[in-house]
Amino acid sequence: MDDASVPPVAPSMGVRGVGGVPDPGGGGRWILHVDMDAFFASVEVLDHPELAGKAVIVGGTGARGVVAACTYEARRFGVHSAMPSALARRLCPQAIFLEGRFRRYVEVSSQLHAILERFTPLVEGISLDEAFLDVTGSVGLLGPAPTVAIRIRRQVSESLGLDCSVGVGRTKLVAKLASKAAKPSADRTGVRPGPGVVVVPSDREAAFLGPLPVRALWGVGPATAKRLDDLGVATVGELAALPRELLVRRLGRAHGSRLAELARGEDDRPVVPAHDPKSVGHEETFPVDLVDGAALRRHLARLADASASQLRRVRLGARTVTVKVRFSDFSTITRSQTVALPLDSFRPVDALAAALLASVDCSRGVRLLGVSLSGLGPVLSGTQLAFPLDADAGVGGGAPPRDDGVSGDGGPPGGSGPAGDSERLQAAWAEVTATIDGIRERYGRDAVGNLSLLTPEGLQGKARGEAQWGPSRDDDRAGRERPRGVPRG
Numbered sequence: 414m415d416d417a418s419v420p421p422v423a424p425s426m427g428v429r430g431v432g433g434v435p436d437p438g439g440g441g442r443w444i445l446h447v448d449m450d451a452f453f454a455s456v457e458v459l460d461h462p463e464l465a466g467k468a469v470i471v472g473g474t475g476a477r478g479v480v481a482a483c484t485y486e487a488r489r490f491g492v493h494s495a496m497p498s499a500l501a502r503r504l505c506p507q508a509i510f511l512e513g514r515f516r517r518y519v520e521v522s523s524q525l526h527a528i529l530e531r532f533t534p535l536v537e538g539i540s541l542d543e544a545f546l547d548v549t550g551s552v553g554l555l556g557p558a559p560t561v562a563i564r565i566r567r568q569v570s571e572s573l574g575l576d577c578s579v580g581v582g583r584t585k586l587v588a589k590l591a592s593k594a595a596k597p598s599a600d601r602t603g604v605r606p607g608p609g610v611v612v613v614p615s616d617r618e619a620a621f622l623g624p625l626p627v628r629a630l631w632g633v634g635p636a637t638a639k640r641l642d643d644l645g646v647a648t649v650g651e652l653a654a655l656p657r658e659l660l661v662r663r664l665g666r667a668h669g670s671r672l673a674e675l676a677r678g679e680d681d682r683p684v685v686p687a688h689d690p691k692s693v694g695h696e697e698t699f700p701v702d703l704v705d706g707a708a709l710r711r712h713l714a715r716l717a718d719a720s721a722s723q724l725r726r727v728r729l730g731a732r733t734v735t736v737k738v739r740f741s742d743f744s745t746i747t748r749s750q751t752v753a754l755p756l757d758s759f760r761p762v763d764a765l766a767a768a769l770l771a772s773v774d775c776s777r778g779v780r781l782l783g784v785s786l787s788g789l790g791p792v793l794s795g796t797q798l799a800f801p802l803d804a805d806a807g808v809g810g811g812a813p814p815r816d817d818g819v820s821g822d823g824g825p826p827g828g829s830g831p832a833g834d835s836e837r838l839q840a841a842w843a844e845v846t847a848t849i850d851g852i853r854e855r856y857g858r859d860a861v862g863n864l865s866l867l868t869p870e871g872l873q874g875k876a877r878g879e880a881q882w883g884p885s886r887d888d889d890r891a892g893r894e895r896p897r898g899v900p901r902g
């Protein structure tokens with residue numbers, strides 16, 4: 414390997430919690446959790462060195478935006494990810510706000526994953542900047558797991574110019590919590606580097622988990638934490654001391670026994686490389702609630718286009734199209750329809766989505782709109798249906814779709830209503846879609862698209878991740894589509 418001279422366990426390397434024993438004990442597995450530090454914000458600092466040492470916040474900058482990532486200098490003031498951007502601005506008015514460049518993060522993420530896969534094929538990506546690795550089988554070749562962790566950290570730093578934290582343990586649970594313990598920390602007094610790598614051998618698990626708050630465990634949200642608090646339980650150690658039967662009685666069988674296991678460090682989930690996606694989709698929160706049908710229809714088309722092209726990238730089609738609508742009062746509904754043949758072209762997906770949206774009364778104002786595609790499977794290529802093709806069929810027409818997530822069978826190909834139309838459109842548009850993808854690959858996403866995506870500024874497609882943290886500015890593309898009668902404020 415690149416750095417065979419790295420000593421197995423060197424406290425000077427910032428490894429903490431190692432008893433000098435490179436043996437997981439127990440089940441004999443070695444799991445690593447690798448997590449980039451302040452990922453999106455760190456990429457911005459990497460690409461713009463003048464930002465180094467400053468409070469940088471990446472996220473939605475509009476009134477409803479949320480923080481996606483921030484540097485530790487911003488965390489000093491209490492800013493954290495998922496916090497409303499408006500609050501972050503109040504806490505840290507000197508921070509530099511950036512909208513984020515999702516495509517750049519995806520690029521760095523794929524470089525990260527390529528590095529990780531040099532160490533083991535058992536890499537399970539959790540998000541762009543986070544992965545589990547099972548290195549049990551690599552230990553003979555690469556050295557003890559703590560050494561592998563140090564090497565990964567060094568290689569990520571040298572190749573990408575970015576820092577990551579690595580947790581090492583017998584289970585996913587422990588590895589994940591260990592990487593968190595390896596992170597830098599920040600408060601009013603300053604930013605302190607973390608150990609970078611934290612190793613928890615099996616005989617140290619109880620001591621490591623015990624003092625952590627119960628909220629550190631998977632599945633403990635505010636409601637469960639409150640119920641545990643009622644039992645006088647605040648830490649994982651106190652939870653582990655409770656009789657399992659009591660937890661089952663208070664929290665239900667599944668949840669109670671799961672928590673009892675986690676509190677004792679029992680977690681047998683394997684590292685599963687390369688997830689098969691169950692669904693793909695996009696959603697968007699608007700700066701102001703939309704009631705205008707044409708504006709909603711246009712956003713729906715963008716979301717349908719983005720979702721369908723995402724599907725084609727993984728060479729799958731979807732049988733179920735779901736439209737999600739969240740209203741101004743946060744109540745949320747979904748409408749789904751399932752068809753007989755998998756779809757992957759914009760037109761049929763859009764046609765089904767439009768029919769679903771048409772069945773929803775949007776007059777009270779729409780806060781969020783989403784399209785998701787599920788029931789994924791291979792697209793049957795060369796499907797030729799002997800029907801007259803009408804390019805406009807299906808948009809807004811046909812029979813009303815089934816309600817709320819319960820989908821019909823869709824009927825035979827070519828049947829009446831949106832389902833049949835969608836299948837005719839899929840057959841008709843397969844070739845055109847391949848051409849569009851080719852053009853986009855060469856000239857960019859907005860080089861070509863459906864007419865309904867056309868705006869005065871040109872084609873407005875939707876990139877993966879765009880606006881996922883809320884609208885960027887209150888006067889942006891979405892913002893111009895204001896509800897009638899609502900003055901600009």
Ligand SMILES: [Mg+2]
Nearest residue numbers: 448449450542
């Ligand atoms: Mg991270």
